[in-house]
Amino acid sequence: MQVAFSADEWRTVEQPYYLPSGNEIEVFQAEHRQRLPLMLKGPTGCGKTRLVEHMATRLGVPLITIACHEDITAADLVGRYLLHGGETVWVDGPLTRAVRRGAICYLDEVVEARADTTVAIHPLADHRRELNLERLDETLHAPDNFMLVLSYNPGYQSVLKDLKQSTRERMVGIEFDYPPAEREIRILMQESGIDQVHAVELVTLPHAIRGLDASMLPDVCSTRTLVSTARLLCEGLSSRAAAMAAMLLPLCDDAEVMRGLREVVNTYLPD
Numbered sequence: 001m002q003v004a005f006s007a008d009e010w011r012t013v014e015q016p017y018y019l020p021s022g023n024e025i026e027v028f029q030a031e032h033r034q035r036l037p038l039m040l041k042g043p044t045g046c047g048k049t050r051l052v053e054h055m056a057t058r059l060g061v062p063l064i065t066i067a068c069h070e071d072i073t074a075a076d077l078v079g080r081y082l083l084h085g086g087e088t089v090w091v092d093g094p095l096t097r098a099v100r101r102g103a104i105c106y107l108d109e110v111v112e113a114r115a116d117t118t119v120a121i122h123p124l125a126d127h128r129r130e131l132n133l134e135r136l137d138e139t140l141h142a143p144d145n146f147m148l149v150l151s152y153n154p155g156y157q158s159v160l161k162d163l164k165q166s167t168r169e170r171m172v173g174i175e176f177d178y179p180p181a182e183r184e185i186r187i188l189m190q191e192s193g194i195d196q197v198h199a200v201e202l203v204t205l206p207h208a209i210r211g212l213d214a215s216m217l218p219d220v221c222s223t224r225t226l227v228s229t230a231r232l233l234c235e236g237l238s239s240r241a242a243a244m245a246a247m248l249l250p251l252c253d254d255a256e257v258m259r260g261l262r263e264v265v266n267t268y269l270p271d
Contacts, residue, residue, distance in 0.1 A: 015057035017190050018050050019183055024174050028055050031172050037125040037148040042176025045222025048151045052106045061145050062103035064094050068113040074120040078133060090136060099124070099131050102145035110150040115164050124148055125170035178223055181207055187223060192230035198239070202230055205243055205268045209261065221247050239269040
């Protein structure tokens with residue numbers, strides 16, 4: 001397979017590398033100009049976080065990332081009083097810092113947070129664009145550069161863990177999937193430094209695994225794990241050894257499934 005690169009792709013830039021699959025860059029820019037909150041939907045390791053990093057640099061806006069989990073509270077987002085040097089002082093949370101600085105606030109895997117926590121973002125995600133700091137008796141009005149971005153993997157949804165409809169209806173969305181093979185080859189070469197021959201060879205494996213019965217695997221090989229595989233290959237590991245270490249062993253623990261995956265590796269990759 002021959003892969004052609006445009007001049008823009010080889011241009012030396014400081015912003016994190018991101019190769020779009022569609023119009024997501026244009027949509028992101030339009031939503032930032034219109035001060036709309038954004039929801040990124042797609043499987044893990046497909047490029048959601050990289051897009052946000054790329055766009056923050058492209059737009060010249062600070063980025064504050066919050067890794068959401070089930071124990072995060074509204075106070076963790078907004079801020080709280082803490083003891084410091086014998087005094088009680090207010091410490092801003094990451095959401096408050098993002099509003100004050102006019103940053104992009106990125107809530108990664110937002111469905112992992114409790115619903116009563118995510119309600120705190122509602123006044124920022126509609127026409128008000130404000131954050132109420134009740135303990136300070138203060139209301140912050142978000143500057144024009146501030147943008148709220150949420151991401152999540154729909155494949156992990158359940159009836160007990162999903163976004164509230166009142167949160168969803170405030171968002172504008174971009175849907176992601178894993179890149180097609182020729183684009184994944186370009187990403188692999190750029191991110192790992194691997195040559196084109198080996199990149200083409202490696203990309204056949206995750207595309208084969210993604211075509212397997214989804215009920216067999218808790219997840220599939222992501223672009224992120226593919227890049228890790230290529231980096232190990234650049235260190236001198238064989239294709240099979242690199243794929244097993246970075247792509248397959250983290251995927252599941254079922255011995256029978258792993259035997260099947262080893263056969264897939266042996267079919268698509270040389271020793």
